[in-house]
Amino acid sequence: MSGAPPDAAELAALARARGLAMNARGRVSPNPLVGAVVLRDGVVVGEGWHEGPGLPHAEVMALRAAGEAARGATVACTLEPCSHFGRTPPCTDALREAGVARVVVGCLDPLERTRGQGVRILAEAGVDVAMAPPAEEVACLELNAAFVTHSVRGRPHVLLKLATSLDGKIATAAGESRWITGPPARALVHRWRADHDAVAVGIGTALADDPDLTARDVDGPVRQPARVVFDTAARLPVDSRLVRTAGEVPVLVVAGDGAPADRVAALEARGVRVLRVPGPPADPAAGMAALAAEGIQSVFLEGGAQLAGTALRAGLVDVVRWFCAPMLIGGDRAPGAIGGEGAALLADASRLRGVTVERVGEDILVSGRIVPLPGVDGD
Ligand SMILES: NC(=O)c1ccc[n+]([C@@H]2O[C@H](COP(=O)([O-])OP(=O)(O)OC[C@H]3O[C@@H](n4cnc5c(N)ncnc54)[C@H](OP(=O)(O)O)[C@@H]3O)[C@@H](O)[C@H]2O)c1
Incomplete structure (x- = not known):
């Protein structure tokens, strides 16, 4: 220089x-x-x-x-x-x-x-x-975390967002999860959806909540993110909001290679793009690579617990944004935020770096990076 x-x-x-x-x-x-x-x-x-x-x-x-x-x-x-x-x-x-x-x-x-x-x-x-x-x-x-990660690692940059009660629950034992956070936090989530190429959930969330996963009430011009469901057996109902609106905003299903052909065909007939990866469950790394091949550089992962768990264990979660609401749900059967095997040793737990903590309305937002960006922190 x-x-x-x-x-x-x-x-x-x-x-x-x-x-x-x-x-x-x-x-x-x-x-x-x-x-x-x-x-x-x-x-x-x-x-x-x-x-x-x-x-x-x-x-x-x-x-x-x-x-x-x-x-x-x-x-x-x-x-x-x-x-x-x-x-x-x-x-x-x-x-x-x-x-x-x-x-x-x-x-x-x-x-x-x-x-x-x-x-x-x-x-x-x-x-x-x-x-x-x-x-x-x-x-x-x-x-340019998205551009850099996609270019260097061949997968999208993944931001995991979750909203829990103070005791780490994402829903009640009866399955109610709307709304744990307040309006300011939910408004931020819509802004973040708009910042990403795709928003992704597991089929458990798609079945429980029948979400739109669109970015709404965001200031300025918005390019709607594609909607992605990790769904090994292609169970996404054809009358779900996602499938019904697939012609307006793209919907992609990451399915296992054993997904029944008739279900895949029914989704494809309604304009859903089905990506086949090894499974079960649909391999998260292969799923992310398949999304990258579709030109998706950034994924806003909104859970639920099972998908968040496998994505974390596979080292695919780059950044975490965690809303914690000042409420206690309790109950042994109420689901925690991260499912699956989890870490057996604290040394194996996913640790956040560069942590920031802020107040968003009544809620607390904790953010941090798990996977260093290529070229940063000696990576
Ligand atoms: N508070 C929050 O922030 C928040 C956010 C999201 C969801 N939720 C709540 O969480 C609940 C749903 O959570 P959940 O854990 O049951 O469902 P989930 O993580 O959304 O979906 C789990 C399902 O996704 C499928 N899947 C496909 N590929 C997978 C992979 N690589 N890893 C893991 N799963 C994969 C599996 O079903 P197949 O084997 O059939 O593919 C699995 O059973 C709902 O009550 C929802 O309202 C809360």
């Missing part, structure tokens, strides 16, 4: 660029979220972000906004500028043609085959290039 480390104004510009990138949250997949800021003598003269596939990249939007002021300026961008022709020309060309003097890069391209190329091309063209310090680099990678 040729350049001096980023100064305070450039670091502030990177943080601003991350915020700009988030303007397109939930809509850019399969592309990454990217933001860019053009600085002249420490003053912002242009800003931009990538709005989605086929549309100009963030650097190009920011350069357009800056106009002639971009000549000799610094561009801070959250992701390494691309150096290849995709649906749009390379950003490295746009930066050179605009006469930019310096580029501050949040993180390198996660794709092995193109990683470092943009930075090298710019440096060879005489542009001063600086990389963000580690904390900012991690923040820029986290912005």
Whole structure:
């Protein structure tokens, strides 16, 4: 890298660029979220972000906004500028043609085959290039946890959300689970659904709750996530809300390879896409890989306990967001949040890192990461 480390104004510009990138949250997949800021003598003269596939990249939007002021300026961008022709020309060309003097890069391209190329091309063209310090680099990678995980691991990034009582129950012994959390928590859940390519549940939840799994009452434009049911024997009823609305918002069923052909055919006839994986139960890792092959980069996993348990044990849960409601349900038969075998030893328990705790209405939200992002924490 040729350049001096980023100064305070450039670091502030990177943080601003991350915020700009988030303007397109939930809509850019399969592309990454990217933001860019053009600085002249420490003053912002242009800003931009990538709005989605086929549309100009963030650097190009920011350069357009800056106009002639971009000549000799610094561009801070959250992701390494691309150096290849995709649906749009390379950003490295746009930066050179605009006469930019310096580029501050949040993180390198996660794709092995193109990683470092943009930075090298710019440096060879005489542009001063600086990389963000580690904390900012991690923040820029986290912005694209889905893109990075899908690119490097060949599976979607999985965020497990659960809502429990203070005593860790997800439903009463009689099966009632609506609503454990209050309206502010439920509003956040709809926002998070909209941020993901897919929302997934196990067939137990689909049968118990007959959910829509759509993102509702979310501010701004929303691209509805696909709805996914892990359902080994393809038991999802054809008159369920999910199947009845499969023509409006895609529904995918991850079924075992032994699922009865007539049930699979009945679902497919109603527009449900059935993905066959080894089972029973439907292998969660193979299921996630099959979803990745469908172009799904991020999965918002909403339980229930059985599916959450096998996904956790298979090391597929990247991030946990856990609502805890100030109520006690009690009862030996009321289900806990995570089913299956669980960990025999505390050393084998899934441990959250980077934990945050916040109040959401009456509820408490605990969030943390389980699986380190590729390239972070020595992974
Ligand atoms: N409070 C909350 O946050 C929350 C969230 C979700 C659900 N819930 C409640 O939880 C209850 C349902 O939970 P649940 O644990 O019974 O059901 P679940 O986890 O939604 O579904 C379990 C079923 O999914 C199927 N499955 C397919 N692939 C699987 C895999 N890889 N691992 C595990 N299961 C797989 C299995 O049936 P097959 O063998 O037939 O495929 C299994 O019996 C409902 O009462 C619901 O309201 C609460």
